[in-house]
Amino acid sequence: MASPVTDSDEPLTPAGRLFLQPEMDQIIHCVIGFKNPLDTESIKAGLRDSILLKHPRFSSLMVRDRHGVEYWRKTSIDFDRHIITIESPITTASVDDETAVNEYLADLSTGPGLSTDKPLWEIQLLKAHKCVVLRIHHCLGDGISLMSMLLACCRKVDDDNALPTIGSASNRTKSKEGKLERRCLGRFWGFLKMVWFSFVYVVEFILRCLCVCDRQTAISGGAGVELWPRKLVTARFWLRDMKVVKKAIPNATINDVLFGVISSGLSRYLDHQATNVLQEGLQITGVAMVNLREQPGVQELSNLMMRSNIGSRWGNKFGIVLLPIQYQKSGTDPLQYLKRAKVMIDRKKQSAEAHFSYRIGYFVMTRLGAKLASLLNYRIVCNTSFTISNIVGPQEEIAFRGNPISYLRATSSGLPHALTMHMVSYAGRADMQILVAKDIIPDPEFLAKCFEEALLQMKEAAEAVVKA
Missing domain, CATH: 3.30.559.10 (Chloramphenicol acetyltransferase-like domain)
Structure with missing residues (x-):
């Protein structure tokens, strides 16, 4: 009304x-x-x-x-x-x-x-x-x-007066060593890569909005699937296992490991579910929302809550990033999934894809209307295969009114995707909620097991690399 x-x-x-x-x-x-x-x-x-x-x-x-x-x-x-x-x-x-x-x-x-x-x-x-x-x-x-x-x-939990501390999904540091000439050359080369990767990914993003879509597989959704009945299961990971895997590849991050696990787990699942042989290297595209504003600390946020105008510190300010993975048959070196994920994510970080998607969404919403903006976003989801998000939670155990919290998990309403994954880390553990359209993916428990086993195999391979 x-x-x-x-x-x-x-x-x-x-x-x-x-x-x-x-x-x-x-x-x-x-x-x-x-x-x-x-x-x-x-x-x-x-x-x-x-x-x-x-x-x-x-x-x-x-x-x-x-x-x-x-x-x-x-x-x-x-x-x-x-x-x-x-x-x-x-x-x-x-x-x-x-x-x-x-x-x-x-x-x-x-x-x-x-x-x-x-x-x-x-x-x-x-x-x-x-x-x-x-x-x-x-x-x-x-x-x-x-x-x-x-x-x-x-x-x-161990200090009733202390606010929790939020960890980081990436601990990569930038080296300040090297001569001035080398740094200048590196910046110029980095600028060229940023321009090139931005051009490539922005064109791909526009095509996804219009017509390009993933090939149908056993996990594909589509228009109307958001209304289909759902099943939800939980996959559990230990952050210490992810850190072991991360150390096997120079400059890798927890997000790289997570996406390597997703790549390996989906390949495992499709190996067991495909009614016909899938082509090696088949691209399966995910959608992720990337935060575009500085995240305030918990104490700073508590102060901001008391104000009526909290500006860009609060709300929804994110860009959409397309995250492609490649289907690989069983027998692939587990760490190869991480290496490919790292290369792809590094290129995404060097591009302006997330900022472009935010700006184009803002322009369409404000100039052309909410209906068209919603249609374009809906088409992106329909033309891809899954949604993935990773929220970094507290590093230590926390409590509310003296009652210790044992887990934090998150999911959302149904999307046209048949597969939606939301991971939240908490006190050394990470729980991923896997929401599926059960008429398309009737066995999400097996899919969760594929993800868990993928991490364990990566850990074994990483430990072997370290020992060697």
């Missing part, structure tokens, strides 16, 4: 508007598991005192003017409408907590959205399963913003 706009109303960002379009409507589902049973009253009291309720986005309604343009309007919060307590188990089946919660989240991913007559978030307390489910509309912010806000509400 249209509503007259007032001077105090604040327009949504173009990216925020994108996530409200029917084709790209996205709700983030974050699961927080606790070691001890939930104390409902303690959690509610903690939430009432948290910065979440002080944040302007979480205390605003989304309204539309007569032209259909969305605005944030400050409102009072009816706290009880946002907190839902579920006392009994969420399933009658005899399954463990993880399976029950994953099934519940899979149903939420294609279920009803959030009501627009209140701020676009809610928190569900699943008491029988000792976990909390945060449902937050993507227009409120991206994963980086929401993770920072969550951590600002928590404290370290």
